[in-house]
Amino acid sequence: MEICNLIELVLLLSCLGSFSWATIYYFNKSKERNIRQKIFLLCVYIIGTLHILGVSFDNQINPDATLIATILYLLSLWVFWSAVRAVGSGGLRLFFDGVEPDRLVMQGPYRLIRHPFYSSYLLCWLAGVVATGELLLLPTILLAAILYTLAAKSEEKTLLAAQFSEHYAKYKSSTGMFWPKFI
Numbered sequence: 001m002e003i004c005n006l007i008e009l010v011l012l013l014s015c016l017g018s019f020s021w022a023t024i025y026y027f028n029k030s031k032e033r034n035i036r037q038k039i040f041l042l043c044v045y046i047i048g049t050l051h052i053l054g055v056s057f058d059n060q061i062n063p064d065a066t067l068i069a070t071i072l073y074l075l076s077l078w079v080f081w082s083a084v085r086a087v088g089s090g091g092l093r094l095f096f097d098g099v100e101p102d103r104l105v106m107q108g109p110y111r112l113i114r115h116p117f118y119s120s121y122l123l124c125w126l127a128g129v130v131a132t133g134e135l136l137l138l139p140t141i142l143l144a145a146i147l148y149t150l151a152a153k154s155e156e157k158t159l160l161a162a163q164f165s166e167h168y169a170k171y172k173s174s175t176g177m178f179w180p181k182f183i
Contacts, residue, residue, distance in 0.1 A: 004066040008131040009055050011073035015124040016048050018080050022117070026084065026091045043147055044121075047140045051128035054137050065130055072127035080120035082109045092117075104164045106171055112180040114156070114171070118148035119178045152177055 023041065033041070086108025092101070109116035125144050129137045159168045175181060 004063070005055065008066065008069055008073070008127075009052075011070060011077075012051060012055050012124070012128060012131075015073060015076050015080070015120075015127075016052070018077060019044075019048075019121060019124075022080075022084070040147055040151065043143060047125060047144055050137060050140055051125065054132045054134050055128055062133065065133060069127045069131035072123050072130060076120045076123035076127060079109055079116050079123065083116040083120065086110055086116075100158060100162050104159070104162075104167060104171070110175075112175060114175050114177055115148070115152045118152055121148065122178060148178070 087105050090103075092105075109119075113119055122141070122144060125137075125141045129135075129141060156168075156172065159165070160172075162168065
């Protein structure tokens with residue numbers, strides 16, 4: 001395995017390890033998962049497996065792609081861990097649980113985007129496509145974007161019905177869902 005591929009694989013596994021840690025220990029401490037959560041997680045694990053296989057067996061030696069993929073992986077990790085730091089030790093609810101949140105987080109990356117965890121995941125999947133140049137991985141980004149959009153909209157529906165719905169509505173109008181609003 002070329003050193004570029006090894007770097008990409010280590011960064012991908014760092015992202016996936018972080019994401020798995022959050023799913024198991026950080027979000028919604030309950031080990032019980034509803035059917036929507038199980039299907040969602042299965043799809044994400046399949047996407048992750050496809051990316052591991054793509055990066056592991058990639059023989060593309062393109063320094064520009066390696067540099068861009070490395071930046072995207074590092075950005076993914078930075079957004080993820082910044083969101084963890086902003087949320088704090090209490091964690092957040094796991095997607096599709098329908099439970100009214102007890103707080104609204106608007107610091108750290110949440111100042112610019114409403115769903116930085118999903119943003120970090122999308123950056124990771126994008127990095128995998130860039131790293132490998134494998135167009136067959138493009139549908140995984142589309143599938144992930146659909147899944148994260150459905151989860152984000154479900155969460156926002158719950159947030160807009162919560163005690164701080166007015167604050168959330170104002171916040172929602174001034175921040176992007178996954179990417180900062182520049183207008």
